[in-house]
Amino acid sequence: xxxxxxxxxxxxxxxxxxxxxxxxxxxxxxIIEFAKEYHWIEKITFLTKPITKLLNLSEHAIFPLTVGxxxxxxxxxxxxxxxxxxxxxxxxxxFLLNVFLSICHGVVEETMLFVAIGVNxxxxxxxxxxxxxxxxxxxxxxxxxxxxxxxxxxxx
Amino acid sequence: xxxxxxxETLGSGIKAGVGLTFEMAKVVIPTYLIVSILDSMGxxxxxxxxxAPVMQFVGLSGEAAIALxxxxxxxxxxxxxxxxxxxxxxxxxxxxxxxxxIAHSLPLELMVNRxxxxxxxxxxxxxxxxxxxxGLILHICL
Numbered sequence: 001x002x003x004x005x006x007x008x009x010x011x012x013x014x015x016x017x018x019x020x021x022x023x024x025x026x027x028x029x030x031i032i033e034f035a036k037e038y039h040w041i042e043k044i045t046f047l048t049k050p051i052t053k054l055l056n057l058s059e060h061a062i063f064p065l066t067v068g069x070x071x072x073x074x075x076x077x078x079x080x081x082x083x084x085x086x087x088x089x090x091x092x093x094x095f096l097l098n099v100f101l102s103i104c105h106g107v108v109e110e111t112m113l114f115v116a117i118g119v120n121x122x123x124x125x126x127x128x129x130x131x132x133x134x135x136x137x138x139x140x141x142x143x144x145x146x147x148x149x150x151x152x153x154x155x156x
Numbered sequence: 157x158x159x160x161x162x163x164e165t166l167g168s169g170i171k172a173g174v175g176l177t178f179e180m181a182k183v184v185i186p187t188y189l190i191v192s193i194l195d196s197m198g199x200x201x202x203x204x205x206x207x208a209p210v211m212q213f214v215g216l217s218g219e220a221a222i223a224l225x226x227x228x229x230x231x232x233x234x235x236x237x238x239x240x241x242x243x244x245x246x247x248x249x250x251x252x253x254x255x256x257x258i259a260h261s262l263p264l265e266l267m268v269n270r271x272x273x274x275x276x277x278x279x280x281x282x283x284x285x286x287x288x289x290x291g292l293i294l295h296i297c298l
Contacts, residue, residue, distance in 0.1 A: 002196070003193070003196070006192050006193060006196050007189060007192075007193070009192070010188050010189045010192040010193075010241065011185070011189065013188065013240070013241075014184055014185040014188035014189065014237065014240065014241070015181075015185065017184060017188075017236075017237075017240050018177060018180055018181040018184055018185065021177060021180050021184075021236075022173070022174070022177035022180075025173045025176045025177050025180070026169075026170055026173030026174060026177065027173070028173065029169050029170070029172040029173030029176055030165075030166060030169030030170060030172075030173060031169070032169065032172070033165050033166075033168050033169030033172060034165050034166075034169065037159075037160050037165045038165075073265055073268050073269075074268055077268045077269070077271060077272050080272045081271065081272055081273070084272065084273060091274075094272060094273065094274060095274050098269050098272055098274050098276075098279075099279075099282075102265065102266075102269055102279055102282075102283060103258060103282075103283065103286060109176075110232065110257055110260075111257070113180075113232055113233075113236065114232075114236075114253040114256075114257070117236060117239070117240065117249065117253075118246060118249065119246075119249060119250050119253040120250065123250065123254065123294070124253060124254055124257050127254060127290055127293065127294070128254075128257050128258060128290070131258065131286055131289070131290060135282070135286065
């Protein structure tokens with residue numbers, strides 16, 4: 001009987017939590033869908049341009065960085081692979097973009113999940129962005145002091 | 157690719173949102189139930205005592221270690237299910253959320269990094285290290 005009550009309570013509580021997440025997730029996903037369809041990404045690249053300037057990345061890095069930052073690592077990596085295939089990105093830029101994006105990606109969707117359970121999203125985004133910038137900058141300074149700008153071509 | 161109308165875009169957005177909620181439900185509800193059963197048997201408390209010393213470092217209780225591991229290995233959804241089921245205080249939820257934002261779904265995401273054609277050897281320690289650093293920062297600031 002006690003086990004039944006635990007299950008029943010758990011079922012209700014977790015169901016309520018999922019509904020709460022859905023209330024936030026559905027509008028956010030609609031916005032993301034519009035952003036993809038109407039190429040809003042190209043309109044917000046001015047926001048990410050300072051990041052590429054700071055890290056001394058080439059212009060070709062702006063698009064994959066913006067896509068990864070807003071839509072997530074998988075989409076960002078997809079664009080990154082495409083950019084690399086076209087031979088437009090150096091190994092240095094490719095590595096640094098991976099470092100940055102692995103720490104900070106998909107900020108819309110991932111932050112939203114935690115905002116839905118009551119966390120202050122501003123703290124999450126700010127600290128994450130700051131740490132990603134800091135670490136990438138350190139990696140750039142330590143390992144890539146002399147930028148090698150040979151394009152890296154991925155085959156396959 | 158043909159251009160979608162605004163209505164079609166709205167439709168696919170809603171579909172994606174419902175899909176995401178459904179994906180969450182599939183993970184959050186079972187995790188929540190399993191955790192509450194394990195908790196009632198005292199197993200969570202038992203495991204938590206092992207992790208307590210490490211978790212103390214970032215201001216979390218021992219139970220949080222299990223949510224953190226679930227997030228690192230599987231995905232944030234499973235971790236959220238666990239966090240809700242343990243009804244942790246909001247301060248701990250915030251610290252955990254921060255740590256999980258920096259490092260989650262590691263096996264999957266590291267493979268994605270590797271697919272872009274780079275060596276990923278340093279990525280696992282980097283993300284877990286940063287995850288704990290971010291937790292420590294919030295532990296000090298909050």
